[in-house]
Amino acid sequence: MLVGIVGKPNVGKSTFFKALTMADVEIASRPFTTIKPNRGIAYVKIPCPETYFNKKCDPQNSSCIKGNRFVPVEILDVAGLVPDAHKGKGLGNKFLDDLRQADVFIHVIDLSGKTDAEGNEILGYNPLNDIKFLENELDKWFFGIIDKNWSNFVRRVSITKGDFTKEMVTSLSGLGIKYEHIMQALSNLGMKQDELKDVKEEKLLELSSELRKVSKPMLILANKADIPGSEDNLKFLENYEVIVCSSDVELALREANNKEIIDYIPGEDKFEIKKEVTDNQKKALEFMESFLKKNQGSGAQKAINNAVFDLLQSIVIFPVEDENKLTNNKGHILPDAFILPKKSKAIDLAYAIHTDIGNGFVRAVDCKTKRSVGKDYELNNGNVIKIHSTK
Ligand SMILES: Nc1nc2c(ncn2[C@@H]2O[C@H](COP(=O)(O)OP(=O)(O)OP(=O)(O)O)[C@@H](O)[C@H]2O)c(=O)[nH]1
Ligand SMILES: [Mg+2]
Numbered sequence: 001m002l003v004g005i006v007g008k009p010n011v012g013k014s015t016f017f018k019a020l021t022m023a024d025v026e027i028a029s030r031p032f033t034t035i036k037p038n039r040g041i042a043y044v045k046i047p048c049p050e051t052y053f054n055k056k057c058d059p060q061n062s063s064c065i066k067g068n069r070f071v072p073v074e075i076l077d078v079a080g081l082v083p084d085a086h087k088g089k090g091l092g093n094k095f096l097d098d099l100r101q102a103d104v105f106i107h108v109i110d111l112s113g114k115t116d117a118e119g120n121e122i123l124g125y126n127p128l129n130d131i132k133f134l135e136n137e138l139d140k141w142f143f144g145i146i147d148k149n150w151s152n153f154v155r156r157v158s159i160t161k162g163d164f165t166k167e168m169v170t171s172l173s174g175l176g177i178k179y180e181h182i183m184q185a186l187s188n189l190g191m192k193q194d195e196l197k198d199v200k201e202e203k204l205l206e207l208s209s210e211l212r213k214v215s216k217p218m219l220i221l222a223n224k225a226d227i228p229g230s231e232d233n234l235k236f237l238e239n240y241e242v243i244v245c246s247s248d249v250e251l252a253l254r255e256a257n258n259k260e261i262i263d264y265i266p267g268e269d270k271f272e273i274k275k276e277v278t279d280n281q282k283k284a285l286e287f288m289e290s291f292l293k294k295n296q297g298s299g300a301q302k303a304i305n306n307a308v309f310d311l312l313q314s315i316v317i318f319p320v321e322d323e324n325k326l327t328n329n330k331g332h333i334l335p336d337a338f339i340l341p342k343k344s345k346a347i348d349l350a351y352a353i354h355t356d357i358g359n360g361f362v363r364a365v366d367c368k369t370k371r372s373v374g375k376d377y378e379l380n381n382g383n384v385i386k387i388h389s390t391k
Pocket of ligand 2 (some may be wrong): 014015026033034077079138
């Protein structure tokens with residue numbers, strides 16, 4: 001699973017990325033600080049089943065802090081996009097190709113309104129402009145790729161007489177477009193599959209835009225909300241669901257936590273001071289404390305969770321090999337956490353663990369209820385599952 005961070009320059013994309021990954025990346029108050037993409041690992045947060053079972057876990061592919069399991073997802077931070085990027089302005093939009101395989105986008109905007117369309121300092125900029133232009137640039141990017149392939153692919157289907165939609169999936173797989181995305185886009189546009197053959201440019205633009213929306217759903221991160229007056233700009237964004245965030249606060253808290261100045265669990269709306277602090281540190285911590293209280297957290301953890309669990313409709317499952325001890329074959333308790341699509345079945349988990357385990361599937365056990373279940377058992381977020389297999 002890949003989460004892509006997009007937005008105009010100088011809004012805090014790399015700050016958000018750094019806060020989530022703690023990777024050492026460049027941050028500066030000027031446009032185009034990031035040129036080459038930053039790839040890293042962020043973590044979604046869910047309750048760890050160790051609490052339910054009253055057993056201390058020993059995570060192997062994830063980590064656990066005080067009953068909170070943090071499960072890795074890949075995240076990519078790219079250069080800033082400016083209006084008319086598709087015509088080559090700024091750094092152009094070629095670099096978006098790094099995001100072709102992204103499953104979801106987090107669009108970072110500057111809620112404070114202190115950066116213009118190109119990321120230069122200004123006062124009173126309406127952040128609604130950020131949303132409109134970015135959607136347009138992403139659509140043009142998608143259209144550029146789809147349009148380039150379209151005539152070739154219409155010709156190919158007319159020769160092979162193959163299924164148009166299936167051919168389209170093959171031809172667009174580079175953009176991470178799946179069969180169900182095409183069906184969803186057609187349905188949203190009220191189009192039938194047969195109409196695809198005769199699509200003209202204007203309709204193709206519409207179709208590209210719809211495919212962009214369904215194959216890469218996007219959430220809006222209203223960043224820099226710690227800057228006084230930012231909240232006034234929320235009124236411009238009423239038609240959008242946004243997550244209010246201060247990546248700066250999240251980054252400072254995680255750094256203070258790493259230095260053991262405070263005890264902070266990402267996503268919480270509070271922290272504890274562990275050491276004696278200077279007056280300046282105290283002031284900064286008090287400010288951050290009030291930001292967390294007011295916004296139920298910094299917004300950064302909420303954003304990554306929302307992208308993965310709400311927009312992408314994912315669940316986390318904990319497979320174990322020993323259903324009584326809840327261990328793997330090395331004795332690690334609740335070792336792994338797998339991210340799967342919502343409505344996944346026991347058999348899907350078996351295949352996610354290993355093809356052989358899937359092929360040899362006999363039954364599964366839901367370790368919370370101790371119930372034996374079949375391959376069609378629909379999994380729920382947080383389930384702990386043992387798969388019995390002949391392999
Ligand atoms: N007050 C405040 N400043 C922030 C926040 N997030 C980022 N900044 C500042 O905004 C400036 C730009 O941050 P970056 O993370 O480099 O922005 P970017 O979007 O990656 O910029 P480009 O790579 O140039 O596209 C820096 O001075 C950051 O310290 C925030 O939440 N609050
Ligand atoms: Mg950057």
